[in-house]
Amino acid sequence: MNMLKIVAVPMHKEGRKFVAIFAAVTLLLGLIWEPLFWLGVGATVWCYYFFRDPVRVIPQQDGLVISPADGVVSLIEEVTPAADLGLGDAPLTRVSVFMNVFNCHVNRAPVAGTVTNVVYHHGKFLNASLDKASEHNERNSVTIETGHGVRIGVVQIAGLVARRIVCFVKEGDTLGAGHRFGLIRFGSRLDIYLPLGVSPLVSVGQTAVAGETILADLLTPNLSRPGLPE
Incomplete structure (x- = not known):
C-alpha cells in the first residue's frame, strides 16, 4: 500500500485560498512566538484535511x-x-x-x-x-x-x-x-x-x-x- 496516498489526500480547489491564508497567518505567528507557530501548523493541516476530496468507489447498480x-x-x-x-x-x-x-x-x-x-x-x-x-x-x-x-x-x-x-x-x-x-x-x-x-x-x-x-x-x-x- 502506498503510504503517500494515505497521507497526501487530494484537496478540493475550493480549499486552496483558505489553506494559503492559514499558512500565511502561521508564518506571522511564528515571528511573534514559536509555540504559536506550531499551533498554526496544526490549524493549517486541519484546514487542508477539511477540504480533502478523496476518491470514492461509486456503487454501479441501477436504482x-x-x-x-x-x-x-x-x-x-x-x-x-x-x-x-x-x-x-x-x-x-x-x-x-x-x-x-x-x-x-x-x-x-x-x-x-x-x-x-x-x-x-x-x-x-x-x-x-x-x-x-x-x-x-x-x-x-x-x-x-x-x-x-x-x-x-x-x-x-x-x-x-x-x-x-x-x-x-x-x-x-x-x-x-x-x-x-x-x-x-x-x-x-x-x-x-x-x-x-x-x-x-x-x-x-x-x-x-x-x-x-x-x-x-x-x-x-x-x-x-x-x-x-x-
Whole structure:
C-alpha cells in the first residue's frame, strides 16, 4: 500500500485560498512566538484535511440512492418537503446526514439524472443537527430527476460554524451518481428526500460515506432498514 496516498489526500480547489491564508497567518505567528507557530501548523493541516476530496468507489447498480455527504445519519422522519423542491405536498421520508468539522465536506449527487431545480435561501445558523435547521437555516435545495422520471431532493444546510454553501450545478445540468455537486464550509448537514413509498436502508446513528453508502433502493422500495424486523 502506498503510504503517500494515505497521507497526501487530494484537496478540493475550493480549499486552496483558505489553506494559503492559514499558512500565511502561521508564518506571522511564528515571528511573534514559536509555540504559536506550531499551533498554526496544526490549524493549517486541519484546514487542508477539511477540504480533502478523496476518491470514492461509486456503487454501479441501477436504482440506488447513495449518500451525498460524509457524516452521521442524525434524523429519519416523515415530513412535507419544502415547496421549492417541487416534490409535491405529500409527506416524504427525509434522511439527514450531519457533518462535523472533521468530516469531508464535498457533496455528491445521490442519483444520476438531470438537475431540475436549484433554489438558495438565506437564513439562520442554528445547530445543523436540530430538526428545525431544515426550515430556518441558510440552505440550498437541489432536485434531481432520474432517467425513469423519479425525483430526489437534496438540501445543503448551513450549521453553527458554516457561513458559505457552494453549489457547482445549475438547472439543466446532467449528473452521474456520486458526481460532486457542491460543498459547505465548516460544519453542516444534508437532507435527502426519498420518493413516496421508498424505505431508507440506513438507521439513525449510522456513519455514512459520500458516494458509497446506500441510503435506499428505488427498484426495491420496501426493503427494511438494518436491525429492524421486516
